Amino acid sequence: MGDAFAWLSDPLAHRFVARGLAMAFLLGVAGGLVGCVLLLRRIVLIADSFGHALLPGIGLAYLWLGPGHTGLYAGAAVAGLGTAVMSGLVNHLTRLPEDAAFGALFVICFAVGIALMSQVAAPIDLLHYLFGNILGVTGGDLWRVCATTCATVMVLCLCYRAILMEAFDAPFLRVSGGRNLLIHLGVLAAVVVNIVAALNAVGLVLSLGLFILPAATAYLWCERFGTMLLVAALYGGLASCLGLLASWHLDLPSGACMVAALGVGFVLSVLLSPRHGMLARLRPRRHFAHDEGGDECSSAGTDTRSKES
Amino acid sequence: MSGHLHHHNHLVLDDITICYRRRPAVHHLSCALPCGGLVGVVGPNGAGKSTLLHGILGWLPLTSGRIVWNGHDVPGRPGVVSWLGQRRSQDGGFPADVATVVATGRYARLGMLRGFQAEDHAAVTTAMQAMGVTALAQRPFAELSGGQQQRTLVARALASGAEVLLLDEPLTGLDEPSCRDLLKRLKEWAQGGRLAVAVIHDLAAVRTWCDHVLLMHRGLIACGPTAETLTPELVARCYGAESTHG
Secondary structure, three states: OHHHHHHHHHHHHOHHHHHHHHHHHHHHHHHHHHHHHHHHOOOHHHHHHHHHHOHHHHHHHHHHHOOOHHHHHHHHHHHHHHHHHHHHHHHHHOOOOHHHHHHHHHHHHHHHHHHHHHHHOOHHHHHHHHHOOHHHOOHHHHHHHHHHHHHHHHHHHHOHHHHHHHHHHHHHHHHOOOOHHHHHHHHHHHHHHHHHHHHHHHHHHHHHHHHHHHHHHHHOOOOOHHHHHHHHHHHHHHHHHHHHHHHHHHOOOHHHHHHHHHHHHHHHHHHHOOOOOHHHHHOOOOOOOOOOOOOOOOOHHHOOEOOOO | OHHHOOOOOEEEEEEEEEEEOOEEEEEEEEEEEEOOEEEEEEOOOOOOHHHHHHHHHOOOOEEEEEEEEOOEEOOOOEOOEEEEOOOOOOOOOOOOEHHHHHHHHHHHHHOOOOOOOHHHHHHHHHHHHHOOOHHHOOOEHHHOEHHHHHHHHHHHHHHOOOOEEEEEOOOOOOOHHHHHHHHHHHHHHHOOOOEEEEEOOOHHHHHHHOOEEEEEEOEEEEEEEHHHHOOHHHHHHHHHHHHHHO
16 A cells, blocks of 8 residues: 555656646546547547647747747647648538548648658657657646646536537537537637647647547446546546556656556456446347337337347 | 418418529429428429428528518528438437437527526426437437437427427338337427428328328429328329429
8 A cells, every 4th residue: 555655656756747747637637528529529530630730830830930839839739720720621612521631631731740840850859749758848838738728628618518419419509500610610629729738748649549548438438428528537637647657667658658558448448348348248138028218109119229139 | 472371370481492502402382381280291302302491491591482480581590490300410329318318409598508497397308208208318319229219309309499390301210110109299299389390201101190291393293281182193293203303
C-alpha cells in the first residue's frame, strides 16, 4: 500500500511532473468528451486528419512569425479551422462524401507541412510537434489547456441537447429547427482547438489516442449518452495521469505511455465489457421466446430483436 | 385553386412545384388534406412523394405555390410539422434509452437550458402511451426490434407537439403485424384533430387504414376519401403515368 502511494506521490515532488499531471488530466477530460461526439457521429478518424492538417500551419507560422509558441499555436489553429471549412465546402458543393474530402485535404496538408518543415526547422522540431513532451510544458501551456478544457466542457453543457440530437438523428434536428451546420462546425472547431492545446504535450500523432480511446472505452460500458460523456472524461483524465506516472517511473516517452495506459483499459473493455465485449458476444445467448418488454401492443410477441436474438 | 380551398383544418397544397436536382419533381400540385385522419401518399418510385414531404418541411424551396396550415405558411416554421424519415437516418448504436429518445422531441421547444416542465413530461408520457412504448421506457433504443424502434421514433415526433406528422415510408422493414399496429396508432392519434401524412407503397394497407389518399405522379392524379379515390382505374393511371412521364 505504502509503495503504491509512493509510486503515485513521489513524482509530485517535482514541479514539472505535477504540471504535466495536471495537463494530462485536463487533456484527457477534454479529449474524452470531444471523442464521444466524434465516435457517435462516426467521424473519429477526422480527428486524425486534423492532426496532420495542422502541420503546414505550424510550418508557415514558424516561417513568418518565428519559433514563438503563440504564433505556432495560432498557425496550427488557422490551418485546422481552414481545413474544416474547406472540407465542409467540398462535401456540400461536390459529390465527395465528408470522409473522402477530409482524407484528400489532410494528405495534401501533411505533404505541404513536411515540405515546409524541412525548410524552416531542424528535424528535432518536427519530431517535437509530432510526438510532444508533456514534462517540458510551461505554466503558460498549462493555462492554455485549462482554458480550452473549460471551454470544451462549457460548450458541451450548453449544446448538450443539440449535440445529442445531431449525433442520434441529424435530419430530426433539422426538422426541429436546429442548426446542423453550426453544430457540425462547432464540433470540428472543438477538435482543432483541443488538438492544438495538446500539441506540446502529446503531439499531433498521439493526440488521436486522447480522443478515441476514452470514448471507445466508455461506449463499450455505457447505455446513456450522458453517462458515456462522464465515464469518458474521467477515464481519459485518470488513465492519462497513470500513463504519465508510469512513464516517469519506467523512464519511457510520456506521450506514448499516456496513450498506452488509455489503451490498456480499452483492450480490457473490448474483451470484458459485460454487454458489448467479445466474451459477452461469445457466451450462449438468452433465448427471447416472447418479448420481455411488456409491449402494450398486441403484436409485440411477433417483433424480432435486431441484436439480441 | 387558391380561392376554392378552405385553409382551416386542412393542409392546403396550392399549386406547388418543387424541384429536385434542378428538375421539377412535383409539378403544379394542388389538393387539401383534411385533418383528423391518416392520409396515404401513393405513387410509383420517382413520383416525387419524398420531394413533396421535403417541400412541406421547407428543406426544398417551392418554385411555385404555397403550403398552408390553419392560415399560415408551413415551410420554414418549426414546431408545426414533425417528420419521420426513411429508416436508417438514426444511429442504431446510439447509447440512449427509449424515454430519452422520445424526450428529444421536446428539446426544440425547451431550447438549450430550460428544464422539463410538467407539460413536457406530460407530452412525453402521452406520446409514449399513444405509440405503446411506455413499458419499454428504460430499454436501450439499440436493442429494440424494428417495429419498436419505429414506434419510439413516431412517439418522439408526437412529443414535439406538432399538429402535422409526415412519415416517409414508415412501413419499410416492418413485419405485417407491426405495420398494422403502427398505422392503427397513427390513425388514433390523428383522429384528435391532427393530420398524419404517410408515404405508403402497400396499397392494401392504404385501403385498410388511410382515411384519405393522395395519388400522385409529379402532378396530382387524384385526392380524396380512400374508398372513392383508390380505384383500380386511378391506380392504373397513377402507375401507368410512369411510362409516359419517364
